[in-house]
Amino acid sequence: MTLKALFAATATGALLLALPASAAQLTIGFSQIGSESGWRAAETSVSKQEAAKRKVNLKIADAQQKQENQIKAIRSFIAQNVDAIFLAPVVSTGWDAVLKEAKEAKIPVVLLDRDIDPSGKDLYLTAVTSDSVHEGEVAGDWLAKTVGAKACNIVELQGTVGASVATNRKKGFDTAIAKHPNLKVVRSQTGDFTRAKGKEVMESFIKAEGGGKSICAVYAHNDDMMVGAIQAMKEAGLKPGKDILTVSIDAVPDIFKAMVAGEANATVELTPNMAGPALDAVAAFKDKGTVPQKWIQTESKLYTAADDPQKIYDSKKGLGY
Amino acid sequence: MTALLPRRGLAQILALIVILAVDRAVSPQFFDLRLQDGRLFGSLIDVLNRGTPVALLSLGMVLVIATRGIDLSVGAVMAISGAIAASLADSHGLPIVLAAALGAGLLCGLWNGFLVSVLGMQPIVATLILMVAGRGIAQLITEGRIVTFSSPDLVWLGNGAVLGVPVPVAIALGMLILTGAVVRGSALGLLIEATGGNARASELAGVGTRAMIMAVYVWCSICAALAGVIAAADIMGADANNAGLWLELDAILAVVIGGTSLFGGRFSLVLAVLGALIIQTMNTGILLSGYPPEFNLLVKAVVVLAVLLLQSPKLSGFGSIVARLRRTKA
Numbered sequence: 001m002t003l004k005a006l007f008a009a010t011a012t013g014a015l016l017l018a019l020p021a022s023a024a025q026l027t028i029g030f031s032q033i034g035s036e037s038g039w040r041a042a043e044t045s046v047s048k049q050e051a052a053k054r055k056v057n058l059k060i061a062d063a064q065q066k067q068e069n070q071i072k073a074i075r076s077f078i079a080q081n082v083d084a085i086f087l088a089p090v091v092s093t094g095w096d097a098v099l100k101e102a103k104e105a106k107i108p109v110v111l112l113d114r115d116i117d118p119s120g121k122d123l124y125l126t127a128v129t130s131d132s133v134h135e136g137e138v139a140g141d142w143l144a145k146t147v148g149a150k151a152c153n154i155v156e157l158q159g160t161v162g163a164s165v166a167t168n169r170k171k172g173f174d175t176a177i178a179k180h181p182n183l184k185v186v187r188s189q190t191g192d193f194t195r196a197k198g199k200e201v202m203e204s205f206i207k208a209e210g211g212g213k214s215i216c217a218v219y220a221h222n223d224d225m226m227v228g229a230i231q232a233m234k235e236a237g238l239k240p241g242k243d244i245l246t247v248s249i250d251a252v253p254d255i256f257k258a259m260v261a262g263e264a265n266a267t268v269e270l271t272p273n274m275a276g277p278a279l280d281a282v283a284a285f286k287d288k289g290t291v292p293q294k295w296i297q298t299e300s301k302l303y304t305a306a307d308d309p310q311k312i313y314d315s316k317k318g319l320g321y
Numbered sequence: 322m323t324a325l326l327p328r329r330g331l332a333q334i335l336a337l338i339v340i341l342a343v344d345r346a347v348s349p350q351f352f353d354l355r356l357q358d359g360r361l362f363g364s365l366i367d368v369l370n371r372g373t374p375v376a377l378l379s380l381g382m383v384l385v386i387a388t389r390g391i392d393l394s395v396g397a398v399m400a401i402s403g404a405i406a407a408s409l410a411d412s413h414g415l416p417i418v419l420a421a422a423l424g425a426g427l428l429c430g431l432w433n434g435f436l437v438s439v440l441g442m443q444p445i446v447a448t449l450i451l452m453v454a455g456r457g458i459a460q461l462i463t464e465g466r467i468v469t470f471s472s473p474d475l476v477w478l479g480n481g482a483v484l485g486v487p488v489p490v491a492i493a494l495g496m497l498i499l500t501g502a503v504v505r506g507s508a509l510g511l512l513i514e515a516t517g518g519n520a521r522a523s524e525l526a527g528v529g530t531r532a533m534i535m536a537v538y539v540w541c542s543i544c545a546a547l548a549g550v551i552a553a554a555d556i557m558g559a560d561a562n563n564a565g566l567w568l569e570l571d572a573i574l575a576v577v578i579g580g581t582s583l584f585g586g587r588f589s590l591v592l593a594v595l596g597a598l599i600i601q602t603m604n605t606g607i608l609l610s611g612y613p614p615e616f617n618l619l620v621k622a623v624v625v626l627a628v629l630l631l632q633s634p635k636l637s638g639f640g641s642i643v644a645r646l647r648r649t650k651a
Contacts, residue, residue, distance in 0.1 A: 035465045037562070161614050190614035194563040195467070195556040200371055204608035207364045208348055224467070228556055235480060237357050254469065321466060 027057040028282065029077030030086040030112075030275070034064040038252065039272060041320030043088075043113065047275035054279055067091055071098045078105045084125075084282045086275065088112045099123035108285060112274040115295075125285060126292040128278045130270055132165050135300045136172020138268045139247045142302055143217055144180045146245060146265070152216035155205045156188040157198050157229060159221040166190075169221045169249060186215075191225040198225030202232035212238045217245040223255040223267055230263050241265055251303055253316040259309035269301045272319065329580055332632045333595045336578075340599060340624065344606035351609070360482035364605060366490075372601030373489040374399070374565070376594045377548040378572035379579070380493075380500050381541030383593035386576050388534050389517040389585030390437060390444035392541045395572055397455025398429045399549030399565030404462040406550045407559030410470035418475060419550065426546025429455065430539035438534035452569065459561035469558040479554025489551045493594075496544065501590050510588075513537060517585025575600055578628055599628060 028051070032044055044060060051058035059082070061073035067090050077085050078101055085107055089095060095116050102109050103123055111127035143154070154177070159166030170188075177183040187205050191198040198220060206212040212233065218240075220226040226248035233240040240246055241263045248255060251269035258264035281292040303312065344364070345351045354363040378395045385392045402422040409418045429451060436447035470476075481488040504510040515523040516533045524530050545565075553559045578596035581588040603624050607617050 035460075038466050041465055158614060161617075187611055188613070189608055190617070192563070195558065195560055196552065196563065199556060200367075201608055203367050203371075204364070204605060207350060207367065208609050208611065210350075224560075231480075231556065235357070235360075236362065254467070320464075 025055060025057055026083045026283065026286065027059065027080075028084045028086060028279070029073070029080070029082040030058055030060045031070045031073040031077070031088065032060055032062055033070075033088050033090045034062050034066075036065060038321035039250065039270065042272040042316070043274060045319045046272045047086075050273060050276040050279055054283070056279060058275075063090060065090055067094060074098050074102060074109075078102055078107060081105070082107060083286060085109045086112050086278055087124075088274075089114050089116050093117045096123065108282060110278040110282060112278060121294065126278075126281055126294055126296055128274045128281075128296045128298060130298045130300060132168035132270075133172040133175075134297070135249050135268045135270065136169040136174075137176045138172075138300050138302050139169075139219060139249060139266070140173040140176025140183075142266050142268075142304075143219065143245065143247050144177055144183055147180075147183065147216065149182060151182045151184075153184055153186045153209070153214050154217045154219055155202075155209070155215055156185050157191040157201055157218065157220040157225040158188055159190065159193045159225075161190050163193075166193075166221050173219055185219075191220070191228070193222050193224060195224050195228035198228030199232045200228075201225075202229035203236070206232065206236045206238070212236055212244065215244050217247065220246070220248040223248045223250040223252045226264065226267075227254050227258065230258055234263070239263075251301075251312075251316075252321050253313050253319075254321075256303070256309040256313035256316065259303075259305050260313065262305070266302060266304045269299075269303060271298050271301070274298060329589060330592050330595070332628075333579060333592055333599065336628045336631055337595065337599050337602060340602045340606065344602060344609065347606060347611075348609040356485060359485065360487060361485045364609065366487060368598065368601050368605050369490045370487045371605065372598050373493045374548040374552050375568060375571045375575055375600060376493045376597040377496060377544045377551070378541075378568060379575035379593040379597045380496055380590060381537075381544035382569075382572040383576045383579065383581055383588050383590060384500075384504070384513060384537040385444070385541045386573070386581055386583060387513050387517045387585055387588035388537050389520070389583075390534065390537070391448065391573065391583070392433060392538060392545075393445065393448040393569050394429065394433060394451035394455055395541065395545035395548075396565035396568045397452050397459065398426055398542050398545035399552060399568065400456050400459035400559075400561050401429065401462070402426050402546035402549035403553035403559040403564045404459040404468065404561050406475060407468040407470050407553050408462060410472040410475045415472075415474040415478075418472075422550045423543055423546050426542045426544075426549075427539060429546070430542030431535070433542065434535035434538035437538060438531045456561065459559075459564070463559055463561040465561070467558045467560045471557070475550075475554050476557055477554075479551055479557070489555070492547065492551065496547070497590060497594055500540070504590065514586055514588065517588075571600055572597070574625065578625070578632075580632060600625075 035041055063069035074085055085102055087109055099109055108125040110125050113129055115127050115129060158170060189201045191201045209215050218229055226246055230240045233244060238244055246264045247266040249268045251267045255264055255267045277296050284290040351364045354361055382392060402425050405425050406418050406422040409421055433448050433451060436442045437444050478488055483491045512528050513533055515528050516530045520530050552564050575596035576593045578599055579589055579592035607620055
């Protein structure tokens with residue numbers, strides 16, 4: 001009986017596909033990792049918005065951080081004969097078998113936010129991710145431009161030791177400031193990507209650098225650590241954003257709140273909109289057969305106080321960060 | 322001589338002095354103190370302030386360990402109480418916020434105590450349940466976000482000062498005195514030690530061991546809930562994913578550094594808190610030293626090993642000297 005229903009569904013699907021392309025509504029299955037962070041929640045809500053904007057029927061499956069759930073979800077998407085599958089892979093390996101099934105069913109797969117093991121490059125259409133080395137570079141370039149020629153001692157709040165994002169954001173920043181001998185990272189410690197540790201580490205930086213007077217700028221690998229560091233600076237009687245420049249990465253709503261208060265200077269966005277470019281790529285592929293590049297890099301946009309932080313805060317706070 | 326040299330705790334005090342001296346060496350301004358907005362400001366204050374959550378946890382943990390138990394759920398209880406406090410802070414007054422957060426701690430403690438004393442589960446397994454589930458509960462309360470608040474009362478609890486002393490430090494000191502007065506001012510401490518030393522013999526001798534075990538788990542969770550409120554007040558927000566994460570291990574370590582055996586029996590509140598301070602003095606020193614963060618855990622492990630070796634009567638010549646001194650006195 002279920003088989004019959006499946007045949008019927010496929011037949012209707014084939015009929016729909018036979019109609020002119022403009023009339024067919026795309027159905028896309030999205031295997032999302034689960035609620036691991038505020039950013040992930042924002043990505044899910046932005047994906048829904050982007051799909052609604054393009055009148056795409058987006059089916060989201062929450063995998064609760066488990067690969068086997070993602071594989072199950074992909075198999076069920078294949079059975080439903082969706083037009084494309086989006087996958088935010090929870091781990092980088094172990095996808096070959098299920099992606100081959102999708103390929104045999106001629107369903108294009110687009111990776112969102114994270115890449116998978118290189119052996120599977122021909123198994124997906126494209127990957128939409130940000131470049132965390134580039135994010136660090138954007139932060140470093142902004143600081144170099146803002147400081148100008150004067151000497152500047154920077155303290156750095158690193159992400160969790162060993163996390164690839166932390167390593168890359170450090171690398172990018174170091175590359176950007178290497179061209180400017182007046183910029184120097186004098187202290188660098190891990191704040192584990194959390195507010196509490198960011199605050200504790202910043203407190204010790206301030207003590208170690210003569211009450212913070214010799215610190216010219218703080219670079220944090222994410223906004224949460226910067227929010228903690230801003231509190232530490234205020235408690236030490238310093239004025240973050242004025243005495244000490246701040247630049248961090250992610251663009252979560254709370255950093256815009258700090259910007260409105262004049263306590264933060266700049267943030268580099270890790271956009272939660274990975275689905276937008278992916279939807280465009282799939283639409284182009286379906287309509288005209290345009291094969292996109294293997295990697296679509298999302299924009300790492302820089303935001304400063306000049307970008308109306310209040311407006312951005314209002315637009316972002318409802319996304320579930 | 323015994324009046325000058327405490328019977329126990331010499332190794333811990335010595336360890337603290339050595340670590341303080343090392344901190345002074347890596348950071349010459351370590352002992353500098355000044356007033357900043359009516360609040361003492363300096364690395365020493367950081368040690369006390371940052372050490373507060375673990376010190377509070379160790380106050381409860383030491384009693385649990387004295388009954389031969391262990392509580393792995395304290396970090397999760399911190400996350401729950403912090404989440405509750407942050408969610409209520411902007412709509413309710415401080416008394417209600419505190420009552421709700423500490424009430425949640427009380428419930429968590431009753432749950433742990435029920436599993437261990439009534440159902441007779443192994444403490445490590447019984448509290449593992451809440452360790453895992455508790456963080457999930459906290460995430461449900463915050464909906465996975467960092468819940469921020471601006472209520473000045475609750476913020477004061479984390480960042481305010483009483484006569485220059487940060488409020489969290491004053492609270493921890495108050496809790497130490499309160500716990501000490503209750504436990505050592507009565508026979509309660511002795512009964513707890515008896516329960517841990519030999520539960521069956523104590524039961525036969527008329528000690529209400531079940532009630533003792535229930536009471537220590539409840540107290541441990543209340544201490545954890547208080548630590549959770551302070552941790553949330555400190556960053557003006559509740560971060561359910563990270564608040565109190567792995568702090569149960571730091572609390573157990575503090576108790577062990579404080580010389581209390583994991584096999585139960587004799588315990589010392591003051592030395593457990595001293596253990597927490599030793600851990601934090603080391604952490605702050607590592608942060609001040611400017612070493613690359615890759616070394617943090619390695620340095621920590623070496624120092625902990627050294628402190629524990631110092632306490633080992635067989636390995637430390639120091640211990641035998643003290644023992645000989647005592648023997649001659651006696």
